[in-house]
Amino acid sequence: MARLTLSDIHKSFGSTEVLKGISLDVANGEFLSLVGSSGCGKSTLLRIISGLETPDRGTIEIDGKAMTALAPKARGVAMVFQDYALYPHMTVAQNMAMPLIMARLPFHARLPGMKWLTPHLAPLRAEMAGQVEQVAQQLHIDHLLERRPAQLSGGQRQRVALGRALVRNPTLFLMDEPLSNLDAKLRVKVRTEIVDLHRASGLTFVYVTHDQVEAMTMSDRVALLQAGTLLQVAPPATLYAEPQSIDVAKFIGSPEINLLPVCAEPEGLRLGATLLPLSHGFKPGTDLIVGLRPEALRLSAPGLAQLRPAEGPELQLDMVQASIEDLGSEIVVHGAVAALPDIALRIRAQKSLQSGVHKIALPERLSLHAPMATAVIFDINGKRLDPQSVARRQEALA
Amino acid sequence: MSVRTTFERRQNRIAYAFVAPATLLIVLIYLAPMAMVALTSFTDYTLVSDYWEWVGFDNYRQMLADPAVSNAVRNTFVYAALFLPGAFIIPLLLAIAIQERKQFRSILELVYFLPVTSTLAAMALVWAGLMDSRQGVINAALGWFGLGPLNFLGDPGTVLFALAGISLWSVIGFNMVLFLAGLTAIPRSLYEAAAIDGADHPVDQFFRVTWPMLAPTSVFVAVTSSITAFKLFDTVAILTKGKPDHASEVFLYLTFLEGFEYFNMGYASALSVVFLGVIFIFAAVQTFWADRQTHS
Numbered sequence: 199m200a201r202l203t204l205s206d207i208h209k210s211f212g213s214t215e216v217l218k219g220i221s222l223d224v225a226n227g228e229f230l231s232l233v234g235s236s237g238c239g240k241s242t243l244l245r246i247i248s249g250l251e252t253p254d255r256g257t258i259e260i261d262g263k264a265m266t267a268l269a270p271k272a273r274g275v276a277m278v279f280q281d282y283a284l285y286p287h288m289t290v291a292q293n294m295a296m297p298l299i300m301a302r303l304p305f306h307a308r309l310p311g312m313k314w315l316t317p318h319l320a321p322l323r324a325e326m327a328g329q330v331e332q333v334a335q336q337l338h339i340d341h342l343l344e345r346r347p348a349q350l351s352g353g354q355r356q357r358v359a360l361g362r363a364l365v366r367n368p369t370l371f372l373m374d375e376p377l378s379n380l381d382a383k384l385r386v387k388v389r390t391e392i393v394d395l396h397r398a399s400g401l402t403f404v405y406v407t408h409d410q411v412e413a414m415t416m417s418d419r420v421a422l423l424q425a426g427t428l429l430q431v432a433p434p435a436t437l438y439a440e441p442q443s444i445d446v447a448k449f450i451g452s453p454e455i456n457l458l459p460v461c462a463e464p465e466g467l468r469l470g471a472t473l474l475p476l477s478h479g480f481k482p483g484t485d486l487i488v489g490l491r492p493e494a495l496r497l498s499a500p501g502l503a504q505l506r507p508a509e510g511p512e513l514q515l516d517m518v519q520a521s522i523e524d525l526g527s528e529i530v531v532h533g534a535v536a537a538l539p540d541i542a543l544r545i546r547a548q549k550s551l552q553s554g555v556h557k558i559a560l561p562e563r564l565s566l567h568a569p570m571a572t573a574v575i576f577d578i579n580g581k582r583l584d585p586q587s588v589a590r591r592q593e594a595l596a
Numbered sequence: 597m598s599v600r601t602t603f604e605r606r607q608n609r610i611a612y613a614f615v616a617p618a619t620l621l622i623v624l625i626y627l628a629p630m631a632m633v634a635l636t637s638f639t640d641y642t643l644v645s646d647y648w649e650w651v652g653f654d655n656y657r658q659m660l661a662d663p664a665v666s667n668a669v670r671n672t673f674v675y676a677a678l679f680l681p682g683a684f685i686i687p688l689l690l691a692i693a694i695q696e697r698k699q700f701r702s703i704l705e706l707v708y709f710l711p712v713t714s715t716l717a718a719m720a721l722v723w724a725g726l727m728d729s730r731q732g733v734i735n736a737a738l739g740w741f742g743l744g745p746l747n748f749l750g751d752p753g754t755v756l757f758a759l760a761g762i763s764l765w766s767v768i769g770f771n772m773v774l775f776l777a778g779l780t781a782i783p784r785s786l787y788e789a790a791a792i793d794g795a796d797h798p799v800d801q802f803f804r805v806t807w808p809m810l811a812p813t814s815v816f817v818a819v820t821s822s823i824t825a826f827k828l829f830d831t832v833a834i835l836t837k838g839k840p841d842h843a844s845e846v847f848l849y850l851t852f853l854e855g856f857e858y859f860n861m862g863y864a865s866a867l868s869v870v871f872l873g874v875i876f877i878f879a880a881v882q883t884f885w886a887d888r889q890t891h892s
Contacts, residue, residue, distance in 0.1 A: 270792045279789060283789035285786060
């Protein structure tokens with residue numbers, strides 16, 4: 199059980215500044231994901247928390263105790279590595295016993311061959327073996343204890359790595375992309391297992407991933423990292439619905455959010471040459487970017503699920519479609535704004551249950567609707583405009 | 597069905613045609629001479645007589661009773677016992693020390709590797725000069741400490757030490773590079789996992805990660821160094837010729853003496869077959885171990 203506090207963490211490798219002042223609080227028992235594209239510094243941040251790297255500046259505290267200068271073993275953290283980092287020359291049992299041996303056997307008893315020369319430590323060794331056995335049972339790998347890592351499948355190795363981390367009773371559990379070496383099906387399975395493990399153990403988890411699906415499905419909160427800065431730290435649903443900036447909106451959600459550059463005018467929003475008639479409440483002449491999730495764009499067509507009439511003001515948009523991806527239960531339509539071919543558009547539409555095997559055919563030109571309530575509005579610098587003030591302005595106009 | 601078998605037969609013919617030249621070369625260069633040596637070892641063939649006859653195991657029987665052979669075997673084992681620990685431990689320690697350096701790493705690697713690139717026959721003469729009992733630098737240095745002078749190559753008590761020292765000098769760089777390659781192949785994440793598990797003391801790191809992960813390299817180094825030890829010949833031939841008083845007469849040099857000084861080709865062949873057998877055992881150990889490593 200631990201509360202983790204990072205304040206103003208800086209780290210450079212040579213002339214490259216990898217972390218530019220990260221401050222983050224992780225609550226006791228929380229599952230926090232550090233997510234970002236490769237090279238954003240998320241793994242470095244995790245290694246700094248574990249003590250494998252030292253920050254150039256900033257402090258790490260666990261439960262209010264300063265950890266910055268402590269060696270990894272003194273921090274009470276456990277870490278699962280991307281490649282698991284199991285010791286290939288040891289059996290599963292030996293792998294899992296390693297943290298116990300290091301913590302509890304005196305130095306001279308750890309030297310090779312000392313097992314026979316220190317018989318008085320036999321009860322301690324037996325106790326550690328018992329602990330390993332217990333954790334192995336918990337993870338359903340007790341039948342593998344005598345095998346070596348090379349004789350295990352990817353999923354089993356993953357579990358051994360978890361076991362080695364668990365056996366030491368950590369206060370903080372760190373994971374560095376632990377699922378990236380597993381195939382897609384196993385990944386989903388282990389994902390649930392890790393979430394279950396988190397729930398059962400009640401430990402604080404910090405989980406690094408580049409996969410937004412992992413981050414969104416597993417975490418209590420997600421910290422989105424880009425180019426060494428935290429863009430936003432929020433629960434998954436908030437991150438999706440209320441991104442604080444365009445960068446966050448673009449990273450979270452697949453297919454990517456639609457971004458329409460518009461200019462506010464008295465009668466509506468101007469998108470290229472077309473005027474989208476809409477009451478909005480912005481000062482005429484303001485440049486804005488309207489973000490619309492692909493599923494917020496509404497499309498009526500045979501074979502697609504019926505749309506309920508929208509409430510509130512709607513934005514009407516013409517689109518030229520280029521391709522249709524049929525995902526079984528839904529379709530994704532790719533194309534561009536009819537008036538501005540440079541602006542890509544993506545729609546996600548639910549298929550109707552009656553559509554069956556029929557291929558969805560759509561005309562080249564589509565007419566879309568989007569309720570303005572679902573739009574996320576950014577200023578020209580990519581910062582999200584306060585939704586409450588936007589709503590107030592719209593109300594005042596209505 | 598028949599179409600398929602003719603096709604397969606033709607494929608097989610092509611395959612045999614492809615391996616034929618290499619097979620021929622292996623037979624000509626390795627297997628045929630080895631067979632010739634084995635056959636000669638059962639004869640009393642000498643270079644000075646046209647007449648020879650089959651003598652069965654006579655040469656091998658003679659070997660067991662020959663004091664020169666037991667002397668050579670003893671010398672070879674003493675030499676190996678002096679040479680092998682150094683040839684293994686010094687390069688290992690050097691490799692670990694160099695591996696951790698960022699600066700000068702390549703320069704140090706180069707310096708230690710230089711002796712490997714030099715011609716040992718020529719460098720042996722340099723060593724003879726250094727070890728000379730009257731003008732040698734080493735004896736001059738010993739003199740400062742009030743020791744010596746030692747006749748390194750002329751004293752039966754020191755000659756094997758001196759030869760082992762020269763061989764060590766020539767082989768350390770090579771073994772060090774092998775160990776360096778082995779060390780580089782150990783994933784960094786293992787050391788990181790060890791640090792998190794609490795094994796951050798250098799001694800723990802060595803026994804928990806480095807040493808076991810280095811096992812395949814260690815076996816290779818041990819086997820090749822053993823073979824090098826048992827086939828000691830060139831420095832003996834150049835510097836001591838087995839002297840003084842047969843104190844540096846090692847197995848391969850005795851074989852050479854029997855064959856090319858005393859012209860007893862049959863006997864020399866028998867000695868060669870025994871030598872081949874010993875080397876074969878080492879090679880078998882190496883292969884067996886490598887097999888086990890890849891299959892586990």
